Amino acid sequence: MEKFEKLTGIAAPLPLINIDTDMIIPKQFLKTIKRSGLGVNLFDEMRYLDDGSENPDFVLNQPAYRDAEILIAGDNFGCGSSREHAPWAIKDFGIRCIVSTSFADIFFNNCFKNGILPIVLPQEQVDLLMQDAERGANARMEVDLASQTITTSDGETISFEVDSFRKHCLMEGLDDIGLTMAKVDAIGSFEKQAEQARPWV
Amino acid sequence: MSPKTLYDKIWDAHLVHEAEDGTSLLYIDRHLVHEVTSPQAFEGLRMTGRTVRAPDKTIAVPDHNVPTTLDRAKGIENEESRIQVEALDKNAKDFGIHYYPVSDVRQGIVHIIGPEQGWTLPGMTVVCGDSHTATHGAFGSLAHGIGTSEVEHVLATQTLIQRKGKNMKVEITGKLMPGVTAKDITLSVIGKTGTAGGTGYVIEYMGEAIRDLSMEGRMTVCNMAIEGGARAGLIAPDEKTFEYVKGRPHAPKGAQWEAALNWWKTLKSDDDAHWDKVVTIRGEDIAPVVTWGTSPEDVLPITASVPAPESFQGGKVDAAKRALDYMGLKAGTPLSEIKIDTVFIGSCTNGRIEDLRAAAAILMGKKVKDGLRAMVVPGSGLVRAQAEEEGLADIFKEAGFEWRMAGCSMCLAMNPDQLAPGERCAATSNRNFEGRQGRGGRTHLMSPAMAAAAAITGHLTDVREMMQPENEPA
Ligand code: SF4
Numbered sequence: 001m002e003k004f005e006k007l008t009g010i011a012a013p014l015p016l017i018n019i020d021t022d023m024i025i026p027k028q029f030l031k032t033i034k035r036s037g038l039g040v041n042l043f044d045e046m047r048y049l050d051d052g053s054e055n056p057d058f059v060l061n062q063p064a065y066r067d068a069e070i071l072i073a074g075d076n077f078g079c080g081s082s083r084e085h086a087p088w089a090i091k092d093f094g095i096r097c098i099v100s101t102s103f104a105d106i107f108f109n110n111c112f113k114n115g116i117l118p119i120v121l122p123q124e125q126v127d128l129l130m131q132d133a134e135r136g137a138n139a140r141m142e143v144d145l146a147s148q149t150i151t152t153s154d155g156e157t158i159s160f161e162v163d164s165f166r167k168h169c170l171m172e173g174l175d176d177i178g179l180t181m182a183k184v185d186a187i188g189s190f191e192k193q194a195e196q197a198r199p200w201v
Numbered sequence: 202m203s204p205k206t207l208y209d210k211i212w213d214a215h216l217v218h219e220a221e222d223g224t225s226l227l228y229i230d231r232h233l234v235h236e237v238t239s240p241q242a243f244e245g246l247r248m249t250g251r252t253v254r255a256p257d258k259t260i261a262v263p264d265h266n267v268p269t270t271l272d273r274a275k276g277i278e279n280e281e282s283r284i285q286v287e288a289l290d291k292n293a294k295d296f297g298i299h300y301y302p303v304s305d306v307r308q309g310i311v312h313i314i315g316p317e318q319g320w321t322l323p324g325m326t327v328v329c330g331d332s333h334t335a336t337h338g339a340f341g342s343l344a345h346g347i348g349t350s351e352v353e354h355v356l357a358t359q360t361l362i363q364r365k366g367k368n369m370k371v372e373i374t375g376k377l378m379p380g381v382t383a384k385d386i387t388l389s390v391i392g393k394t395g396t397a398g399g400t401g402y403v404i405e406y407m408g409e410a411i412r413d414l415s416m417e418g419r420m421t422v423c424n425m426a427i428e429g430g431a432r433a434g435l436i437a438p439d440e441k442t443f444e445y446v447k448g449r450p451h452a453p454k455g456a457q458w459e460a461a462l463n464w465w466k467t468l469k470s471d472d473d474a475h476w477d478k479v480v481t482i483r484g485e486d487i488a489p490v491v492t493w494g495t496s497p498e499d500v501l502p503i504t505a506s507v508p509a510p511e512s513f514q515g516g517k518v519d520a521a522k523r524a525l526d527y528m529g530l531k532a533g534t535p536l537s538e539i540k541i542d543t544v545f546i547g548s549c550t551n552g553r554i555e556d557l558r559a560a561a562a563i564l565m566g567k568k569v570k571d572g573l574r575a576m577v578v579p580g581s582g583l584v585r586a587q588a589e590e591e592g593l594a595d596i597f598k599e600a601g602f603e604w605r606m607a608g609c610s611m612c613l614a615m616n617p618d619q620l621a622p623g624e625r626c627a628a629t630s631n632r633n634f635e636g637r638q639g640r641g642g643r644t645h646l647m648s649p650a651m652a653a654a655a656a657i658t659g660h661l662t663d664v665r666e667m668m669q670p671e672n673e674p675a
Pocket of ligand 1: 310311312331333548608631
């Protein structure tokens with residue numbers, strides 16, 4: 001997995017609440033058997049008009065935000081399905097960090113497996129970052145995972161919380177499966193004990 | 202010992218390892234797999250030379266992409282869909298896992314066939330690369346959806362890295378009124394708590410109204426726990442659960458059955474267990490409901506009217522404006538005046554035999570409104586066969602419904618069963634998101650009986666007006 005240490009980039013404002021996984025990547029793009037190439041279809045139904053051309057009103061189509069690497073979003077981002085195509089599409093577009101007041105559980109998990117940092121902040125701070133993001137391409141924010149801070153374009157610093165294990169994995173780019181494989185003995189002895197306790201499983 | 206919830210008990214019984222910071226390794230008893238969220242995971246195994254650790258605990262079925270037309274034996278037309286299903290065929294064979302191909306009568310929606318085949322049992326941990334895995338919680342098993350990276354993790358290690366969630370109790374007291382079903386319960390809960398109300402929690406549903414539900418109804422309730430943001434929804438197993446499980450192909454038999462039963466009977470929350478959040482709703486207060494917007498929390502009794510966006514607060518004001526715009530609705534319109542074009546009965550929420558019985562009971566001897574498209578997609582081949590045996594299929598067909606083969610179908614419209622832009626659908630599925638049933642399609646969620654009533658009148662309808670008065674208490 002790609003490491004996440006520090007990111008300085010443009011933040012795009014997306015103030016809608018309850019942005020669901022069907023909005024992030026509609027089902028017609030779930031038919032792939034690959035993880036890559038989904039970026040062009042990120043937010044497909046909001047991003048493109050019925051004739052397939054770009055919707056000029058959508059934030060990521062505006063010149064200032066085409067290269068956004070950070071997303072500031074409304075409450076409950078990523079609700080809906082478990083499709084990992086959602087973070088794959090986000091990452092493929094080039095976004096590595098999402099800030100919101102809350103995220104849906106499975107989506108939140110999926111981000112960490114893909115080198116994306118989801119940050120939960122209180123409403124006032126999300127509002128502040130939203131305003132900053134609305135200033136466009138010159139307003140670059142810095143997200144520093146080591147110090148767990150976001151620095152706005154005005155130099156204001158906001159701290160955020162992150163689970164220590166997930167932080168460690170992101171910063172080192174660690175693969176979960178490899179880590180768990182190292183505990184194979186514990187899994188084996190659990191299986192023996194479970195076989196005794198619940199042989200019908 | 203300190204008192205525990207059911208969730209605590211199942212969690213503890215499956216804990217392989219817990220780090221100091223609370224990061225835990227949880228053993229997985231059943232891993233269900235479908236074609237959409239698994240190809241990248243199997244590919245990952247191949248690339249790293251890993252194998253499936255417990256193929257006998259891994260069960261695969263294609264459901265999302267499969268055609269549900271009667272002639273589907275001739276193959277899948279859409280190339281990408283076909284490739285995905287063929288990839289699952291191959292992966293199941295190469296890795297030696299249990300498999301129900303499209304041609305098998307036992308094929309169906311993954312969350313319907315797990316319980317049907319007896320793979321899902323009380324006290325188990327069940328995962329699937331699908332958010333509606335919560336369905337299996339109806340058996341008192343800890344069941345939740347995972348992403349594809351986690352699918353790969355479970356395939357390789359039969360474990361999942363987790364942090365324990367919090368405990369939430371949702372109690373539905375008393376009795377339901379006539380015409381009110383499990384779907385109305387689960388939608389009403391989401392209406393009350395919001396789609397993020399359960400985030401970080403595992404919900405246990407309890408109370409008399411939940412106890413009174415059949416296993417099918419309990420699955421409907423748990424199915425939508427995820428729509429309320431919860432990681433999983435649970436209902437403690439009882440005699441109904443054991444009765445449902447007994448004799449299923451993969452349920453324990455003989456002495457093992459007795460041993461299992463002994464343990465299953467201990468699977469309930471202790472009286473003085475701690476709850477981080479409690480929600481209580483009186484069963485009598487629940488009405489038949491429909492959704493009006495583009496989030497499952499946008500739900501109201503059928504007797505209400507489309508709400509004004511200004512009646513909400515915060516970000517919901519804009520969200521409601523956007524939803525009404527998308528849905529083509531005006532504030533103040535009575536919900537029962539909303540005309541529909543299509544009716545979809547099916548999905549892992551309401552594609553079981555009891556759902557088809559409820560819809561057929563309303564449709565008996567009636568006709569679908571002229572010009573309306575109506576389809577029934579049974580949740581599995583076996584549900585379909587049973588419905589044919591019980592004569593339900595004939596009722597649907599005579600009413601003017603299409604009688605389809607099993608699959609996810611128009612619940613998410615990955616196969617050709619889709620809404621056209623602007624088309625409005627009364628659906629028994631679980632998501633009314635923008636574009637869910639087809640780009641620009643408009644979805645109103647409701648119970649099977651309510652969907653059947655709408656099919657007859659051509660508009661959203663209070664099913665209670667169609668129920669035989671003699672069946673009701675005076
Ligand atoms: S029926 Fe719908 S919700 Fe259920 S598994 Fe299929 S697509 Fe998902």
